[in-house]
Amino acid sequence: MSFCVSVIRPSYVRHTLVTRPSHVRHTSVIRPSYACHTSVIRPSYVLHTSVTRHTSVTRPSYVRHTSVTRPSYVRHTSVTRPSYVRHTSVTRPSYVRHTLVTRPSHVRHTSITRP
Structure with missing residues (x-):
């Protein structure tokens, strides 16, 4: 795709030498700048990816x-149980x-002494 950069004739030379109409000349001889940029140089978002x-x-x-250091909510559940879990397992609440x-x-x- 180097012809996009190297073969660029000035407008006055192109008009004198090439006799095609303007819409054909632009499509066949010289690709527009956005086509050269996409093929030769990738845009920044493509390079980054x-x-x-x-x-x-x-x-x-x-x-x-998540993998190296567990966040606080995971560490609390596995290593040290939070208060609501500790109450249920270690010390049962009043109810x-x-x-x-x-x-x-x-x-x-009803169960121990029948009426």
């Missing part, structure tokens, strides 16, 4: 946090303790 891949070379912050350890009066009457 192909040369330096952010996903493979350097992981973004949200991926690095659970009442139901399991000491039965309320209506349950005790």
Whole structure:
């Protein structure tokens, strides 16, 4: 595609030597500038995606946090349980303790002492 850059005749030479009409001359002899740029030099967004891949070379912050260092909500669940989980497993809250350890009066009457 080097002919886009090298073979560019000035307008007065092109008019004198080439006798094609203007719309044919532009299409066949010299490609417009946007066509040269796409084939010879890639635009910046294409170069950034192909040369330096952010996903493979350097992981973004949200991926690095999940794999290397767990975020706070994951660390709390696995290493140290949050308060609502600790209450349920280690020390039962009052409504659970009442139901399991000491039965309320209506349950005790029905199960232990029959009317």
